[in-house]
Amino acid sequence: LVQNGTLKRGDSLVVGENWGRIKAMSDYEGNQLKTAGPSTPTIILGLNGVPAAGEVFSVTKNDRAARTLAAERQNQASRDTRGASPLPMTLEDMFARVEGGEAETLNIIVRADAQGSLAPIIHSLEQLDNDEVKVKIMQSAVGNITESDVMLAETSQAIVIGFGVNIDKAALVRAEQSGVEIRHYQIIYNLIEDVEQALRGMLDPIFEEVVTGHAEVRQMFRVRRGGLIAGCMVLDGVVKRNSQARLLRNDATVITTTIENLKRFTEDVTEVRDGYECGINLAGVNSDLQEGDIIEVFERQQVR
Structure with missing residues (x-):
């Protein structure tokens, strides 16, 4: 049952842990539909599974966003069953989360080669903060990226950003095992631009x-x-x-x-x-x- 907006053939959508692209739509009498407006009962074809009754569906920008969000929900359900810690995030994941209305904070761990680099990076990142989406610096320090940085990112769903530093071997192994994203930069402008673009994707569209x-x-x-x-x-x-x-x-x-x-x-x-x-x-x-x-x-x- 469409609650708001207009559902169209070809839309990508997520329903619980399932996703797909609408290949066909029909009403309860079997008549084919091209669009479905608010309060319209609709039967759709194209999901990769059968959702449970009462699941809420939402349309996403594209198949990739739908697939990513569905996979994240599947992982979350699996973690809830095991009592495990949250899955780490990437900047790309944040786009999909926001399209599903699920992201408000971008957690970042920063490592830089010198205090003279670290201070302006932190200042620039904090300037990107706004009323809708928050940038939270979980930890910042001078020196190489360590295994403890990756472990913190793993438990807090943070992204590790390094500027002009190396990555310890143990940190690399841990990141590969846990899926934590480590981004490395040599130019501050590129670092800030990447985070800014991610935040723009995270803002609710007007x-x-x-x-x-x-x-x-x-x-x-x-x-x-x-x-x-x-x-x-x-x-x-x-x-x-x-x-x-x-x-x-x-x-x-x-x-x-x-x-x-x-x-x-x-x-x-x-x-x-x-x-x-x-x-x-x-x-x-x-x-x-x-x-x-x-x-x-x-x-x-x-x-x-």
């Missing part, structure tokens, strides 16, 4: 709603498989198939949904511009349409 067009309902008619169709005139902008839309009546919102199908006469089209007539099928709208209703089409654009 979206801005942009209205792209309006269409007026002139008449209604039904088709055998397409449900209720609104015969409309596009008043301004452009109306696109699969766009989000609001049905307005007397300036009040009746429903927020998506444009499931869009036609020009009998032909399926992807968009219709102002001054042209079209047929619009709104997802979830099977009866509540009136002449004079306005369909406001909009999209959510990411501004950060």
